[in-house]
Amino acid sequence: MSQAEFAERGDKKSVEDGDLLMPKFDADGLIAAVVTDVATGDVLMVGYMNAEALKRTIETGEAWYWSRSRQSFWKKGETSGQIQSVQEILTDCDQDALVLKVSVAGNGATCHVGYRSCFYRKIVKAADGSTRLERVEADKVYDPAEVYGKG
Amino acid sequence: MSQAEFAERGDKKSVEDGDLLMPKFDADGLIAAVVTDVATGDVLMVGYMNAEALKRTIETGEAWYWSRSRQSFWKKGETSGQIQSVQEILTDCDQDALVLKVSVAGNGATCHVGYRSCFYRKIVKAADGSTRLERVEADKVYDPAEVYGKG
Numbered sequence: 453m454s455q456a457e458f459a460e461r462g463d464k465k466s467v468e469d470g471d472l473l474m475p476k477f478d479a480d481g482l483i484a485a486v487v488t489d490v491a492t493g494d495v496l497m498v499g500y501m502n503a504e505a506l507k508r509t510i511e512t513g514e515a516w517y518w519s520r521s522r523q524s525f526w527k528k529g530e531t532s533g534q535i536q537s538v539q540e541i542l543t544d545c546d547q548d549a550l551v552l553k554v555s556v557a558g559n560g561a562t563c564h565v566g567y568r569s570c571f572y573r574k575i576v577k578a579a580d581g582s583t584r585l586e587r588v589e590a591d592k593v594y595d596p597a598e599v600y601g602k603g
Numbered sequence: 604m605s606q607a608e609f610a611e612r613g614d615k616k617s618v619e620d621g622d623l624l625m626p627k628f629d630a631d632g633l634i635a636a637v638v639t640d641v642a643t644g645d646v647l648m649v650g651y652m653n654a655e656a657l658k659r660t661i662e663t664g665e666a667w668y669w670s671r672s673r674q675s676f677w678k679k680g681e682t683s684g685q686i687q688s689v690q691e692i693l694t695d696c697d698q699d700a701l702v703l704k705v706s707v708a709g710n711g712a713t714c715h716v717g718y719r720s721c722f723y724r725k726i727v728k729a730a731d732g733s734t735r736l737e738r739v740e741a742d743k744v745y746d747p748a749e750v751y752g753k754g
């Protein structure tokens with residue numbers, strides 16, 4: 453293999469126990485990538501990669517995704533400056549998910565809403581079984597209107 | 604809302620900025636759930652939930668998933684004893700992904716291969732651009748053959 457080519461999917465044992473990268477892309481050609489802060493371990497976002505985005509990420513050391521909403525490649529931080537420098541990529545037993553440990557450039561935030569992590573709310577359950585969301589990040593890192601413009 | 608009913612999807616502002624849980628399920632009716640160890644922050648696995656699995660998880664405090672391979676509900680740990688006690692559930696900006704912070708019962712492992720985390724391998728890039736996988740967990744927590752039987 454050269455230039456981050458992937459091996460063909462093998463049998464269960466080779467996928468789970470082997471040392472060849474044989475990612476499983478779903479029906480849309482995508483694999484889920486969980487992005488964590490290499491310093492704190494906090495989950496920052498979940499993105500999706502197609503084979504080409506994964507190759508670019510491995511080759512450049514900066515995270516590329518496939519935007520499902522825009523149906524286009526997306527280099528994280530290209531507009532916002534929030535470039536993800538990839539320190540480590542893990543894969544799971546059946547190689548259908550990835551964990552990227554990253555450090556974030558620019559203002560250090562990941563979420564377009566302004567928070568450090570996209571996971572800035574937790575589910576809180578009331579005594580009657582109803583749920584609501586509560587902030588776990590008190591303050592935004594930046595005001596998106598100043599970066600992306602209003603509206 | 605009662606008994607973990609979900610709100611209907613609202614506009615962008617209410618999804619991103621509101622306090623109502625309005626999860627976005629994909630075309631297969633699923634939402635990705637990243638499971639982390641509440642003590643260490645390590646990512647243990649990525650599972651998928653349909654609306655009913657998410658409701659059961661919120662109501663019982665133990666993690667339920669939808670198995671895409673078996674097309675059935677799956678209470679994690681029902682066979683293995685590796686029950687996930689859910690300490691916190693986070694959702695992201697567009698509410699199409701979840702983070703579950705859990706403590707794991709039984710032998711404390713999560714992966715059916717025997718490791719503590721399903722993410723027991725990292726991608727290593729050689730000088731020529733080729734990749735291979737390398738263990739990040741030195742030892743298995745348990746021998747799956749002893750739990751699930753051989754073959």
